[in-house]
Amino acid sequence: MILEMKKIRKKFGGLEVLQDISFDIDSGEVVSIIGPSGSGKSTLLRCATFLETIDGGDIIYMGDKAAWTDEQTGGAVYANAQKLKKFRGYCGLVFQQFNLFPHYSIMKNITDAPMKVQGMGREEAEANAVELLRKMGIEDKADGYPYQLSGGQQQRVAIARALAMKLEILFFDEPTSALDPELTGEVLKVIKQLADENMTMVVVTHEMSFAKAVSDRVIFMDGGVIVEQGTPKDVLENPSEERTRQFLSVFER
């Protein structure tokens, strides 16, 4: 098991954004998370990637506890800084808004973290980057800067930047929502390609046909809970919950 999330709770002020969320991600699995806006999908990914701290529950990476519930207080406790650094190294996140570093060339966007965080040598980091850019279909952009690229190209650089860290699992938070419709295809294509290579991925998306085509499992969230999960066929074509049916009906027009 790459990741186990157990009874994750998260509050913002008085608002319970995540209520007892539990799921596992197996090695090589591709899981899509769908659900209406405000249902807590982003918060869930941000908790899994340590951008937000949980209020309760367990986060277990590769069988090793990153966070757990304190028996006495009922609150969450995190592993020490050294261990968290290791857990952070397991996971990557691709943002809706790309968040490339505008002052770095495409090459440096991809090589800087491996070199400065993991201590990789320049030659190896650059060779990896070239290989990743080739895979993303933008090997000719290495010397360019983010502002010179289209949104679809920028998002592919962001994916390459994440993959350069040699992750165990990659999270995507609506990776195509900021893109013009004609550019979503090129990004979905590389994610599909990664799925074919058995990369472990969790993708928050509103692209139902994509979710159907690539995921092993679909999770439907609403109001901070997992309403149902199962194979894409079960959840998307034959949902057992009324709320899921209602949500999906919006996409059928």
Place this chain on the structure above:
Amino acid sequence: MEFSVMLSTMSAGMLRTGAIFALTLLGSLPLGMIVALLRKSRFAPLRIFIRVYISVIRGTPLMLQLLVWYFGPYYLLGLNIGGWRFPAIIVAFVVNYAAYFAEIYRGGIESIPQGQYEAAQVLGYSRAQTFMRIILPQVVKIIMPSVTNEVITLVKDTSMAFTLAYAEIFSLAKQISASQTSFMPFVIAGVFYFIANYAVEIVMARIEKSMDYYK
């Protein structure tokens, strides 16, 4: 007094003006960054102290601050520090300009999108790495026009050292004009300030251009 004699007498004043200018920048540019960061400290008393400091500095005339730094040690602490005039000037200028630079830095830092911090954190950059490698370079580009303004103001503000009878170019011009009943010293001083600021503009434009490679 011959023109050439006047010019060479005044050139000593130009050097002193240059010294105030250079030492003020050397001290206040980095100090301003420290102040900007402390302003966001998690330690509330420190945060409040910094806010009071910035607001007092901006709310009182630099000329008055010069007098306070120069006479303060004697009147407040009974200290008689030999040769305190020049150091007092530098301290007053550095403390004053650091407050203004701190506000410029703060504006720059706050304009960097949260997503930059988050992307860096997920990639495993430490807080220090995130600031030095990702945030600061972008801040520098953003604040350059405001810094240029401030530096040009500083060139002119050095004349306030006149308050403490320090013989920089402005004081000398006034002195020599009175003793020689001549208008020429003011012309020389004016041309000097103008050329100095012209040089500042050229240098800053170069720096801005060097950061033009991205948007």
